[in-house]
Amino acid sequence: MDLSPYLESLRRDLAAAAAPAGDDVARTAELLTLALDASARLCLIEVLADASAEITTKLDGPTVEVRIRGREADLVVSTPAAPVHEAAAPVPPLTEGGDQARLTLRLPEQLKEAAERAAAAEGISVNAWLVRATAHALRPVTPPPTSHLGRRITGYAQA
Numbered sequence: 205m206d207l208s209p210y211l212e213s214l215r216r217d218l219a220a221a222a223a224p225a226g227d228d229v230a231r232t233a234e235l236l237t238l239a240l241d242a243s244a245r246l247c248l249i250e251v252l253a254d255a256s257a258e259i260t261t262k263l264d265g266p267t268v269e270v271r272i273r274g275r276e277a278d279l280v281v282s283t284p285a286a287p288v289h290e291a292a293a294p295v296p297p298l299t300e301g302g303d304q305a306r307l308t309l310r311l312p313e314q315l316k317e318a319a320e321r322a323a324a325a326e327g328i329s330v331n332a333w334l335v336r337a338t339a340h341a342l343r344p345v346t347p348p349p350t351s352h353l354g355r356r357i358t359g360y361a362q363a
Contacts, residue, residue: 205252205276205277205278205279206276207245207248207249207275207276207277210248211241211244211245211248214237214244215234215237218233218236218237219233219234219237221233245275248277249270249272249277252270252277252279253269253270253331254304256268256269256270256279256332257304257331257332257335258304260332260335260336261335261339265283265284266281266282266283266284267281267282267283267326267328267332267333267335267336268280268281268282268332269282269328269329269331269332282326282327282328284326309334319333319334
């Protein structure tokens with residue numbers, strides 16, 4: 205995803221706001237936008253990362269992550285290699301508003317490395333892997349059906 209159009213829009217808005225104040229203020233605004241380019245780009249990437257984490261929590265299986273290439277961000281959707289054969293029990297909501305929260309997690313080094321390897325094997329970020337693992341751990345355990353004969357499934361699917 206090319207972030208440049210969004211940053212250019214921010215530059216134009218700041219220039220338009222500074223223009224009535226005169227040439228010195230307009231020049232200062234221009235220098236300020238050049239100085240803040242990297243910070244604004246990082247802020248946009250953080251917004252995309254938070255949005256992808258929120259979207260991942262709403263999906264059952266696929267994950268969305270942000271990958272950085274140079275100064276650009278790419279949104280990548282990954283699906284698990286093996287199909288998930290679980291009951292369609294939804295993850296219980298932990299908050300009413302569905303807000304995202306940051307958490308500092310201290311893990312033993314071996315466990316951290318194992319989580320990084322598992323995430324890398326699935327081609328997803330460690331954060332996305334931990335979100336999915338937590339959601340999976342919170343699902344109610346139901347035994348697998350003994351037979352599929354005579355069973356009917358109703359509902360809808362979302363792609």
